[in-house]
Amino acid sequence: MTKQVGRFKLGWIAPSLALALGTFAIPGTAAAQSPEIQTPAAAFIDALNGYDSAWSANGLAFSTVTFTDGTSTGYGQYTAKDGASFAAGEPIALYAELVGYAFDQSSEGYSYRLSASYKLLNQSGQVLSEQDDFAAFTGTGRSKQRQLSAALTFQFDGLPAGDYQLLATFSDAIGGKSASFTLPFAVIGTN
Numbered sequence: 156m157t158k159q160v161g162r163f164k165l166g167w168i169a170p171s172l173a174l175a176l177g178t179f180a181i182p183g184t185a186a187a188q189s190p191e192i193q194t195p196a197a198a199f200i201d202a203l204n205g206y207d208s209a210w211s212a213n214g215l216a217f218s219t220v221t222f223t224d225g226t227s228t229g230y231g232q233y234t235a236k237d238g239a240s241f242a243a244g245e246p247i248a249l250y251a252e253l254v255g256y257a258f259d260q261s262s263e264g265y266s267y268r269l270s271a272s273y274k275l276l277n278q279s280g281q282v283l284s285e286q287d288d289f290a291a292f293t294g295t296g297r298s299k300q301r302q303l304s305a306a307l308t309f310q311f312d313g314l315p316a317g318d319y320q321l322l323a324t325f326s327d328a329i330g331g332k333s334a335s336f337t338l339p340f341a342v343i344g345t346n
Contacts, residue, residue, distance in 0.1 A: 213255040227306035257330030
């Protein structure tokens with residue numbers, strides 16, 4: 156029954172593959188059934204529901220705000236700057252983690268939409284520079300994405316040595332709320 160071609164035998168390979176592949180194609184076998192999935196305990200589900208309620212009730216806020224050495228590479232991925240002094244012309248990087256923003260639910264999942272604005276102020280409160288909606292933070296996922304970080308870098312060339320404040324405001328387009336923080340900093344040296 157086996158045909159000899161050169162040094163190889165034909166005839167046994169095809170039936171072996173058919174048997175092996177057939178095992179996966181037969182409905183009702185263990186391989187075709189979905190795996191058993193361990194689901195969270197009721198206490199865990201209750202805690203998630205409580206977290207969701209607290210998130211919504213809190214409104215837009217910040218859990219972390221800091222100047223950084225260099226730019227953040229992702230959520231929680233930053234090196235906090237030691238102090239708040241910058242050399243003239245040095246980029247000013249900061250990191251913020253937002254909480255309490257609202258979600259819009261659609262057939263694609265849950266979306267969020269925020270924007271950031273800033274004002275650079277001197278010690279007397281005079282606005283030296285400002286820009287509205289200079290950065291946008293958006294996303295959509297099948298579940299509510301609650302790890303939103305903002306890595307912002309500013310370059311203020313020509314600032315004389317002195318004390319300043321950076322006021323950043325984030326606006327939640329879905330929730331209709333905004334939240335701000337002010338970070339004081341100093342420029343040392345001259346430009």
